[in-house]
Amino acid sequence: MAPPVTLDTINPKVLKCEYAVRGEIVTLAQRIQQELQSNPGSHSFDEILYCNIGNPQSLGQQPITFFREVLALCDHPAILDRSETQDLFSADAVERARQILDQIPGRATGAYSHSQGIKGLRDTIAAGIQARDGFPADPNDIFLTDGASPAVHMMMQLLIRSEEDGIFCPIPQYPLYSASIALHGGTLVPYCLDEETGWGLEISELKKQLEAAKSKGIAVRALVIINPGNPTGQVLAEENQRDIVEFCKTEGLVLLADEVYQENVYVPEKTFHSFKKISRSMGYGEEDLCLVSFQSVSKGYYGECGKRGGYMEVTGFNADIREQIYKMASVNLCSNISGQILASLVMSPPKVGDKSYKSYCAEKEGILASLARRAKALENAINNLEGVSCNKAEGAMYLFPRIYLPQKAIQAAEDANIAPDAFYCRRLLNATGIVVVPGSGFGQVTGTWHFRCTILPQEDKIPAVISRLTDFHKGFMDEFRD
Numbered sequence: 001m002a003p004p005v006t007l008d009t010i011n012p013k014v015l016k017c018e019y020a021v022r023g024e025i026v027t028l029a030q031r032i033q034q035e036l037q038s039n040p041g042s043h044s045f046d047e048i049l050y051c052n053i054g055n056p057q058s059l060g061q062q063p064i065t066f067f068r069e070v071l072a073l074c075d076h077p078a079i080l081d082r083s084e085t086q087d088l089f090s091a092d093a094v095e096r097a098r099q100i101l102d103q104i105p106g107r108a109t110g111a112y113s114h115s116q117g118i119k120g121l122r123d124t125i126a127a128g129i130q131a132r133d134g135f136p137a138d139p140n141d142i143f144l145t146d147g148a149s150p151a152v153h154m155m156m157q158l159l160i161r162s163e164e165d166g167i168f169c170p171i172p173q174y175p176l177y178s179a180s181i182a183l184h185g186g187t188l189v190p191y192c193l194d195e196e197t198g199w200g201l202e203i204s205e206l207k208k209q210l211e212a213a214k215s216k217g218i219a220v221r222a223l224v225i226i227n228p229g230n231p232t233g234q235v236l237a238e239e240n241q242r243d244i245v246e247f248c249k250t251e252g253l254v255l256l257a258d259e260v261y262q263e264n265v266y267v268p269e270k271t272f273h274s275f276k277k278i279s280r281s282m283g284y285g286e287e288d289l290c291l292v293s294f295q296s297v298s299k300g301y302y303g304e305c306g307k308r309g310g311y312m313e314v315t316g317f318n319a320d321i322r323e324q325i326y327k328m329a330s331v332n333l334c335s336n337i338s339g340q341i342l343a344s345l346v347m348s349p350p351k352v353g354d355k356s357y358k359s360y361c362a363e364k365e366g367i368l369a370s371l372a373r374r375a376k377a378l379e380n381a382i383n384n385l386e387g388v389s390c391n392k393a394e395g396a397m398y399l400f401p402r403i404y405l406p407q408k409a410i411q412a413a414e415d416a417n418i419a420p421d422a423f424y425c426r427r428l429l430n431a432t433g434i435v436v437v438p439g440s441g442f443g444q445v446t447g448t449w450h451f452r453c454t455i456l457p458q459e460d461k462i463p464a465v466i467s468r469l470t471d472f473h474k475g476f477m478d479e480f481r482d
């Protein structure tokens with residue numbers, strides 16, 4: 001008898017969905033790692049350097065002390081009144097934990113909460129948004145989620161009715177978007193970022209692609225924008241953001257603003273502005289634009305990926321739609337409480353005068369300054385490689401260099417039946433232990449080849465990454481140069 005479940009009988013949308021960041025190259029890396037453990041010396045390197053995923057703490061980044069103190073105290077309130085606690089924890093962490101516990105019904109982090117998230121924490125987040133933007137934020141607009149990913153899925157589920165519903169996505173894009181659009185059965189409508197202008201976004205490109213989609217009978221419902229960009233690392237100029245807001249308003253598109261890298265800007269000439277702030281500063285209110293902003297505890301200087309915290313701020317939707325979003329949130333009961341607490345902490349960190357303020361600032365600035373140095377060092381090294389060009393990493397956690405592969409290498413990849421950039425990345429991994437993701441996993445202009453490399457290995461490992469990559473690349477070019 002045939003098994004009850006086969007690839008032919010599962011949901012075809014699951015088959016269609018791809019997620020390169022944890023794809024084939026990573027599986028190979030895990031296999032090599034096991035080989036290195038069971039058989040040391042079996043490769044020409046002694047460790048795998050994971051530059052494939054934005055997971056800072058897995059590569060040694062330390063969590064922010066204040067955040068962890070508050071979390072620990074909330075999870076074990078019995079120690080709040082112990083005398084040793086005064087020595088072990090900072091006074092403002094103790095005070096914050098007490099405040100947060102007072103906001104949690106039953107003071108229990110092990111209890112389900114309101115499906116949108118604990119109201120007191122949403123109040124704190126709304127106040128944090130207001131302080132960031134200079135415009136009011138409503139706690140009832142906040143939906144706390146287990147990281148930004150479930151929030152993105154929720155919006156796709158809400159908006160996509162069939163294949164005829166399209167979602168505008170940047171190319172290259174973070175594969176959560178292509179994957180969730182595929183899972184929910186919609187159509188990804190691409191708009192290409194312009195590599196020549198530092199991954200700029202042209203409104204003319206949006207207009208062109210909108211017309212193309214319409215001519216195929218696709219109703220474009222929403223526009224995804226990732227700022228700062230993943231995998232491309234650019235930070236949008238304010239003027240460009242205004243044009244995007246105007247475009248969405250004119251075309252009646254929901255603006256899905258992925259703002260999870262809002263704290264990761266490394267160049268003095270650029271500043272992060274939320275789309276909410278931009279649209280409000282243009283005089284647009286609730287009635288003008290449906291706007292969803294995604295934020296996460298996984299990125300920034302906090303990097304708490306495993307805690308699964310985040311939120312979406314949902315504005316401009318009618319009350320009846322909000323009710324439906326609330327219903328979807330309630331099907332999952334609630335997001336995890338540690339993630340909720342962390343989301344409130346990242347939006348309301350220690351302030352001037354608080355006991356932890358100085359040490360908090362030192363930790364935060366230390367991490368961000370180090371990320372900026374790593375970005376610059378890798379960018380310079382990659383730009384020194386023959387036939388490789390790399391835009392500035394203005395923000396986020398990635399570089400996305402273009403590799404001009406020799407024809408012989410492209411042919412060799414074709415013979416091996418894999419994409420040329422995957423061929424390059426596989427060779428790189430086998431020769432050096434460095435794991436990067438082929439550009440084809442993010443989408444790229446046809447005929448161009450890239451890879452995405454995170455800037456996250458600890459600073460003392462960067463010279464090794466650079467020298468291994470440089471040596472590998474030279475050997476690769478010597479082998480395949482036309």
Ligand SMILES: Cc1ncc(COP(=O)(O)O)c(C=O)c1O
Pocket residue numbers: 054146147148149150174176226230258260295296297298305309310
């Ligand atoms: C642009 C972008 N959005 C969303 C996410 C999802 O992150 P999380 O679900 O951990 O919040 C990521 C993770 O890398 C990302 O890069």
